[in-house]
Amino acid sequence: MQGMAHRLGGKVALVTGGAQGIGRAIVERLAEEGAKVAIGDIQLQAATETAEAVTKAGGTARAYRIDVTGAADVENAVAQIERDLGPIDVLVNNVGWDKFELFVESLQETWDRVIAINYRGALNCCRAVAPRMKDRGHGKIVSLSSDAGRVGSTGEAVYAGCKAGIIGFSKTLARELARYNITVNVVCPGPTDTPLLKEMMKGREKVFDAMVRGIPMRRLGKPTDLANAVAFFASSDSDFVTGQVLSVSGGLTMVD
Numbered sequence: 576m577q578g579m580a581h582r583l584g585g586k587v588a589l590v591t592g593g594a595q596g597i598g599r600a601i602v603e604r605l606a607e608e609g610a611k612v613a614i615g616d617i618q619l620q621a622a623t624e625t626a627e628a629v630t631k632a633g634g635t636a637r638a639y640r641i642d643v644t645g646a647a648d649v650e651n652a653v654a655q656i657e658r659d660l661g662p663i664d665v666l667v668n669n670v671g672w673d674k675f676e677l678f679v680e681s682l683q684e685t686w687d688r689v690i691a692i693n694y695r696g697a698l699n700c701c702r703a704v705a706p707r708m709k710d711r712g713h714g715k716i717v718s719l720s721s722d723a724g725r726v727g728s729t730g731e732a733v734y735a736g737c738k739a740g741i742i743g744f745s746k747t748l749a750r751e752l753a754r755y756n757i758t759v760n761v762v763c764p765g766p767t768d769t770p771l772l773k774e775m776m777k778g779r780e781k782v783f784d785a786m787v788r789g790i791p792m793r794r795l796g797k798p799t800d801l802a803n804a805v806a807f808f809a810s811s812d813s814d815f816v817t818g819q820v821l822s823v824s825g826g827l828t829m830v831d
């Protein structure tokens with residue numbers, strides 16, 4: 576960390592879904608790099624605990640209860656964060672959710688929930704934050720997609736569609752916002768050791784073992800593996816990189 580620290584000194588970042596899992600590692604990493612971090616999560620208690628841990632480690636973080644599926648909720652929270660911490664320089668769309676269902680057996684209620692959280696959630700956050708970044712003439716937007724969105728994943732058809740949607744959406748936003756000095760990039764995790772993965776793999780332990788054997792590096796991702804990539808896209812090290820998609824998955828996918 577020495578030498579790399581404080582790439583984000585004086586910056587304000589909003590990380591959605593930052594209470595646990597990959598989001599929590601992103602919050603901790605951005606705070607280590609000097610950012611003041613707003614954690615937006617539906618689990619306010621867990622988000623508060625994460626903020627307290629960051630504060631204890633010498634960083635700055637504050638928890639906000641946000642449901643990314645509600646546009647008005649997101650808009651109000653973004654205004655509040657800017658009043659509390661200052662203009663948002665970095666937006667990390669990290670919220671995601673899925674439930675294993677083969678498509679032919681899938682329920683429309685599940686589709687609606689998956690689409691609202693994984694696709695509309697990112698749209699709501701970008702719609703609230705991007706105009707503010709545009710007015711200020713700079714910004715960094717990083718969205719978590721998934722290798723499922725690049726190559727598909729059995730039992731995750733609608734989720735994979737949303738995650739592919741995040742890629743197309745981000746490339747378009749990158750084109751529209753480049754002239755305002757705003758970069759928009761995408762990080763795709765493969766299977767990563769988080770509460771979400773544990774929940775999805777319950778009762779499917781054999782599939783889980785085969786999945787890990789299929790990863791060239793033969794291990795799950797750690798949340799910090801993803802945080803490293805997000806920190807790059809959040810910092811000025813990536814100022815000339817936009818509309819790009821980076822898989823952080825131990826070599827699981829190697830698409831062009």
Ligand SMILES: NC(=O)c1ccc[n+]([C@@H]2O[C@H](COP(=O)([O-])OP(=O)(O)OC[C@H]3O[C@@H](n4cnc5c(N)ncnc54)[C@H](O)[C@@H]3O)[C@@H](O)[C@H]2O)c1
Nearest residue numbers: 592594595596597616617642643670671721766767769771
């Ligand atoms: N874990 C994996 O194997 C894996 C693989 C590929 C992609 N991803 C993606 O990485 C991202 C992080 O996943 P994770 O495994 O850390 O998940 P996780 O479930 O462990 O954490 C997600 C966080 O988002 C919050 N959240 C959920 N719905 C929300 C909403 N509507 N509004 C606000 N907050 C909400 C949860 O409270 C939780 O704190 C997601 O976008 C996920 O799709 C994860």
